Amino acid sequence: MKRAGFSDRWLPVLFLLPQLTIIVIFFYWPAAHAVRSSFFLQDPFGFGETFVGIKNYTMLLDSASYLRAAWFTVIFVTLVTFLSLAIALLLAVKADKVIRGAKTYRTLLMWVYAVAPPVAGVIGLVLFDQSWGPIKDFVAQFGWDFRLGVNYFDTAFTLVVMSVWKQLPVNFIFFLSGLQSIPRSVREAALIDNRSAAGRFWDVTFPLLAPTGFFLLIINITYALFDTFGIFDTTFKGEPGNNPMTLVYKVYLDGFRGNDLGGSSAQSVILMVLVLALTIFQFRMVERRIHYT
Amino acid sequence: MAQVKLNAVRKTYPNGFEAVKPASFDIADGEFVVLVGPSGCGKSTMLRMIAGLEDISAGELSIGDSVVNHVDPADRDIAMVFQNYALYPHMTVRKNIGYGLKNRKIPSAEIDAKVAEAANMLNLNDYLDRKASQLSGGQRQRVAMGRAIVRDPALFLFDEPLSNLDAKLRNQMRIEIKALQRRLGVTAVYVTHDQVEAMTMADRIIVMNGGVIEQIGTPSEVYHSPASTFVASFMGAPPMNLFDGHANGSEVHVGSTPLHRHAHQGKVTVGIRPEDIVPDVTGPLAIHVNIIEELGAHRLLHGHTAEQPVTIHVAKDYPAAIGPMTASIKPDAVSLFDTATGRRL
Numbered sequence: 021m022k023r024a025g026f027s028d029r030w031l032p033v034l035f036l037l038p039q040l041t042i043i044v045i046f047f048y049w050p051a052a053h054a055v056r057s058s059f060f061l062q063d064p065f066g067f068g069e070t071f072v073g074i075k076n077y078t079m080l081l082d083s084a085s086y087l088r089a090a091w092f093t094v095i096f097v098t099l100v101t102f103l104s105l106a107i108a109l110l111l112a113v114k115a116d117k118v119i120r121g122a123k124t125y126r127t128l129l130m131w132v133y134a135v136a137p138p139v140a141g142v143i144g145l146v147l148f149d150q151s152w153g154p155i156k157d158f159v160a161q162f163g164w165d166f167r168l169g170v171n172y173f174d175t176a177f178t179l180v181v182m183s184v185w186k187q188l189p190v191n192f193i194f195f196l197s198g199l200q201s202i203p204r205s206v207r208e209a210a211l212i213d214n215r216s217a218a219g220r221f222w223d224v225t226f227p228l229l230a231p232t233g234f235f236l237l238i239i240n241i242t243y244a245l246f247d248t249f250g251i252f253d254t255t256f257k258g259e260p261g262n263n264p265m266t267l268v269y270k271v272y273l274d275g276f277r278g279n280d281l282g283g284s285s286a287q288s289v290i291l292m293v294l295v296l297a298l299t300i301f302q303f304r305m306v307e308r309r310i311h312y313t
Numbered sequence: 314m315a316q317v318k319l320n321a322v323r324k325t326y327p328n329g330f331e332a333v334k335p336a337s338f339d340i341a342d343g344e345f346v347v348l349v350g351p352s353g354c355g356k357s358t359m360l361r362m363i364a365g366l367e368d369i370s371a372g373e374l375s376i377g378d379s380v381v382n383h384v385d386p387a388d389r390d391i392a393m394v395f396q397n398y399a400l401y402p403h404m405t406v407r408k409n410i411g412y413g414l415k416n417r418k419i420p421s422a423e424i425d426a427k428v429a430e431a432a433n434m435l436n437l438n439d440y441l442d443r444k445a446s447q448l449s450g451g452q453r454q455r456v457a458m459g460r461a462i463v464r465d466p467a468l469f470l471f472d473e474p475l476s477n478l479d480a481k482l483r484n485q486m487r488i489e490i491k492a493l494q495r496r497l498g499v500t501a502v503y504v505t506h507d508q509v510e511a512m513t514m515a516d517r518i519i520v521m522n523g524g525v526i527e528q529i530g531t532p533s534e535v536y537h538s539p540a541s542t543f544v545a546s547f548m549g550a551p552p553m554n555l556f557d558g559h560a561n562g563s564e565v566h567v568g569s570t571p572l573h574r575h576a577h578q579g580k581v582t583v584g585i586r587p588e589d590i591v592p593d594v595t596g597p598l599a600i601h602v603n604i605i606e607e608l609g610a611h612r613l614l615h616g617h618t619a620e621q622p623v624t625i626h627v628a629k630d631y632p633a634a635i636g637p638m639t640a641s642i643k644p645d646a647v648s649l650f651d652t653a654t655g656r657r658l
Contacts, residue, residue: 205399208366208386209460213413215387223412227403 051292058285069282076286086270086287093245093266096180100244104184105236108191109229113221115192116199126196133189137247141254144182148174169256169263176264179255183248190243191236198232199225238302245295267291315377315390315467315500316342317363322372324358324524332358334524335372340502340517345494347503349511350521351547357472359521360504364393364470377467387416392461393470397477398453400445400460406432407441410459431459434493451482458490462497469494469501475510487514508548512536520544537586539648542655545584551613551624554590557652558583565649568619570597573647577658582650587613587626589646596641600625605633614638 026032058076060069080086111129118125135143147155148168156166166174202225210224245268252260252269260273267287275284317340324333333355340346348356361367363374365386374382381389392413400409407428414424432438435455440448445456454474461469474490475483491514494501505511511518512532520527520535520543528540539545545553556567558581565573567583575581590598600623602616612633614625625640627633649658 203397203399205395205397206401208364209393209395209399210401211366212364212386212391212393213460214416215385216416219416224401230403 054285054288054292056285057281058289060282062279062281064279072282076282077290080283080286080290089265089267089270092176092264093268096176096183096248096264096266097241097244099180100183100187100248101237101240103180104187104191104240105233107184108188108236109195109233111188111192112195112199113225115196129192130189132185133193135186137186137250138254140182140186141251144178144251144255145257148178169259169261172262172264175255179248179251179264182251182255183244186248186251187240187243191240194232194236195229198229202228234302238299241298242295245291316340317468317500317502318373318375319363320373320375322359322362322374323370324355324362324367325370332524333362336526337372338519338526338529340500343498343500345491345501345503345514345516346519347505347511347515347517348519348521349505349508349547350527352506353523354521355524356504356506356519356521360470360472360502363468363502364391365389390467391470392464392466392468393472394457394461394474396473398457398474400448400453400456402444402446405442405444406437406448406456406459409445409456410463413460413464427463427465428459431463434462435459450478451486454478454482454486458493462493465497466499469499469503471501471503471505473505474503476505476507490514508550512548518548520547522547538657539584540657542582542584542650545648545650549586551587551626553584553586553648554623555650556583556585556618556621556623558649560649565647567598567621570599570619572597572642573649575649575658577649580652581658582652582655584648584650585642585646587624589643590623590625590640591643592625592627592631592638593641594639596639598640598642599637600640601637602633602635605635 057069059071059073061072061076062069115122115126115129132140145153145168147153148166150156150166150168150170153166153168156168159166168174168178206224206228207220210220214220214223245266248266249268249272252265256263256265260269260277265273268291271284271287271291274280274287278284319339320337321335322333322337323331323335325331336359348359350356358367362369363376365381365384369382373380376389376391401412404412410428410431411424414427415421419427428441429438432441435458437452437455437459440452440456445453448456454477457474471490475486478486487510503510503514512535515532517529518532518535519529520540522543528535528544530538530540535544535548539548539553542555545555558565558567558572560566560575560577560579560581562576562578563574564571565575565577565581565583572583572585598618600614600616600618602614604615606613606615609629611629612627612631614627614633616623616625650656651658
């Protein structure tokens with residue numbers, strides 16, 4: 021790559037300034053504030069604060085509801101990421117083979133992309149609701165007494181389904197374009213070398229899709245952790261109760277509904293450290309095994 | 314090793330475009346056949362139909378003794394070398410070459426032996442553990458060849474395998490491929506748009522144009538007795554001179570110069586190769602030379618005779634000069650074509 025040099029050393033700083041300002045104001049400053057307040061106990065009415073050291077953290081780690089949310093987060097993120105990637109890959113591979121009406125078909129598959137997460141939550145409510153959800157009526161015929169918002173498993177099921185559904189189009193678009201960037205002749209060479217379609221997929225197509233897959237893996241973990249907030253919030257209709265929730269939702273719940281700003285800040289800090297560690301791990305471990313052409 | 318038979322093989326696309334009009338020809342066991350023609354002439358489609366990468370719309374294709382119209386590419390016992398090599402970029406050279414064998418349930422010791430043998434043959438020993446994406450164009454070309462030869466197939470298919478290489482490497486690989494095919498004795502079908510490749514490599518050339526086979530013949534037949542004005546102007550560099558002529562039942566005239574004896578009557582196109590026009594002070598053909606092209610081993614004189622352009626090939630010691638000259642035509646070197654149909658008379 022060609023490197024362009026600046027003759028004046030302050031000019032590049034000037035160009036970077038708008039971006040840096042935004043990052044500092046909206047990211048570093050709140051993050052620093054969160055770290056600070058995680059060591060304090062706030063008065064719920066804003067009349068002051070008391071330094072408590074690491075007590076907010078130790079309380080969290082002793083809290084059964086926090087550990088429960090942590091476990092649910094792990095399972096939820098794993099399920100949503102795996103299912104949305106796997107289903108999208110399957111759809112992309114199938115859509116890639118469609119010749120007639122391919123555009124219409126692909127557009128139909130991408131539509132969901134335009135749906136905002138809270139709206140996806142509302143659609144989930146409509147479909148799964150206890151009193152008028154058609155899916156509830158459907159599964160009742162198989163003896164499944166579906167109770168959204170009451171039964172822990174049923175609610176988790178709905179949340180996973182809606183989160184996966186919402187994320188499919190993004191993954192689908194990326195996988196499809198990844199598939200289409202594999203040279204046709206490489207696939208044809210595989211057609212001559214290997215009679216098994218499954219063999220060709222795992223030996224040739226899948227490894228060549230790996231860069232796309234790795235990118236999507238990060239995007240999807242981030243999505244499942246953070247962007248599903250809207251789906252949770254609309255599904256709970258403001259009454260989270262004992263329902264399953266992710267750590268991100270719990271930060272909001274304890275901080276803004278429970279007015280425990282110190283504890284909530286401690287949760288954010290833990291989350292921040294986890295995400296940082298996860299990102300480093302991903303780039304170190306996964307990317308090394310991936311072939312970029 | 315096998316012979317290939319095409320019986321009225323045809324390709325039409327859903328939009329009605331006929332890429333290959335019904336074509337029939339046989340390829341003998343061990344023969345090297347080159348399909349040549351301008352881009353869009355249907356030569357690649359023909360090859361892809363033989364490979365099974367393209368459906369055959371009508372007709373019958375057999376490789377060896379069996380009809381393979383509906384046989385999967387992997388089961389046709391063919392190996393193909395693609396224009397952009399189509400190596401698996403994420404695999405090492407060793408795995409690229411061995412991939413086709415691995416999927417045919419060949420024991421890994423045997424695969425290793427075959428890969429080693431092919432690597433030896435192609436001077437790839439130092440690169441076996443490199444990724445395909447780390448190789449140069451010429452090396453990739455060799456790997457693609459290696460992938461084809463380890464399979465020990467009944468039929469080699471080449472789809473313009475040299476067109477991505479630079480001129481020097483191309484000449485070298487041309488000879489290597491031909492020698493390799495001779496040594497292995499495997500039937501080969503080779504597609505190219507380069508008439509020099511066609512002439513130098515083929516046992517037989519199939520010239521195609523607009524989905525139609527214009528001529529099938531040995532390089533010498535195609536060069537000296539082209540079946541149509543298309544073949545005459547496509548094969549050979551520079552191409553055959555084509556003059557508008559007139560036949561009166563006994564003689565053929567170009568302008569007022571009688572050139573050839575033929576019983577045809579009416580308008581004809583007269584084809585003469587540049588090397589068949591010989592400078593001759595008493596010759597009947599008056600030529601005005603405009604440009605002298607110096608090629609070292611010989612020279613090309615470009616000029617015109619009575620309003621029609623002409624190219625003459627002369628020896629390097631001929632004292633060529635811009636201006637008028639006269640020439641004669643070697644006997645039996647004239648090709649006559651029907652002006653209306655372009656077919657040879």
